[in-house]
Amino acid sequence: QKEVEQDPGPLSVPEGAIVSLNCTYSNSAFQYFMWYRQYSRKGPELLMYTYSSGNKEDGRFTAQVDKSSKYISLFIRDSQPSDSATYLCAMSGSGYALNFGKGTSLLVTP
Amino acid sequence: DSGVTQTPKHLITATGQRVTLRCSPRSGDLSVYWYQQSLDQGLQFLIQYYNGEERAKGNILERFSAQQFPDLHSELNLSSLELGDSALYFCASSVVDGGYTFGSGTRLTVV
Numbered sequence: 001q002k003e004v005e006q007d008p009g010p011l012s013v014p015e016g017a018i019v020s021l022n023c024t025y026s027n028s029a030f031q032y033f034m035w036y037r038q039y040s041r042k043g044p045e046l047l048m049y050t051y052s053s054g055n056k057e058d059g060r061f062t063a064q065v066d067k068s069s070k071y072i073s074l075f076i077r078d079s080q081p082s083d084s085a086t087y088l089c090a091m092s093g094s095g096y097a098l099n100f101g102k103g104t105s106l107l108v109t110p
Numbered sequence: 111d112s113g114v115t116q117t118p119k120h121l122i123t124a125t126g127q128r129v130t131l132r133c134s135p136r137s138g139d140l141s142v143y144w145y146q147q148s149l150d151q152g153l154q155f156l157i158q159y160y161n162g163e164e165r166a167k168g169n170i171l172e173r174f175s176a177q178q179f180p181d182l183h184s185e186l187n188l189s190s191l192e193l194g195d196s197a198l199y200f201c202a203s204s205v206v207d208g209g210y211t212f213g214s215g216t217r218l219t220v221v
Contacts, residue, residue, distance in 0.1 A: 043212035102152035
């Protein structure tokens with residue numbers, strides 16, 4: 001079992017929809033949780049960063065972490081065609097390198 | 111521009127050859143990480159350096175090696191290249207634990 005599991009999609013939604021992206025993990029030592037966005041042939045770009053459990057909101061993006069369930073989510077409100085990309089969840093324990101999910105491919109259609 | 115600079119952007123080389131990928135971290139970042147990204151494996155952690163010292167090793171092959179220099183730039187050396195080494199190689203840097211900043215990557219094609 002991989003430490004981080006993420007549904008690869010693809011996920012196709014109409015413009016304006018609410019998008020929900022999720023990851024599960026198995027390592028209870030993880031305490032830093034991140035979401036990255038990667039456009040084709042580009043480097044991953046940090047979207048959201050959360051320490052331990054809880055919610056964090058930034059504009060149209062909301063990240064949720066439930067450590068008891070080992071489950072993290074990213075919500076995108078009012079999705080736009082420019083949000084079409086691959087979304088990667090990532091997590092780590094203290095002092096360790098990030099473990100990434102394989103990414104979910106999102107397509108927002110006009 | 112993320113502030114992390116990787117060169118070259120593209121590299122095409124033959125099997126059995128050796129290449130060097132270069133990374134300059136963001137100003138002030140002491141940690142450098144190398145990742146390999148392939149279609150089937152996703153982003154795989156290779157190695158981390160912190161202020162010139164190796165800090166953590168991931169799924170790095172013995173044919174691969176890295177170092178971080180006093181000016182904090184890092185190089186990833188790939189030798190005896192095989193077709194399966196074709197991938198995107200990313201460098202990332204950070205100040206402390208948590209999110210880090212990626213460069214735009216080097217696309218390596220082994221023919």
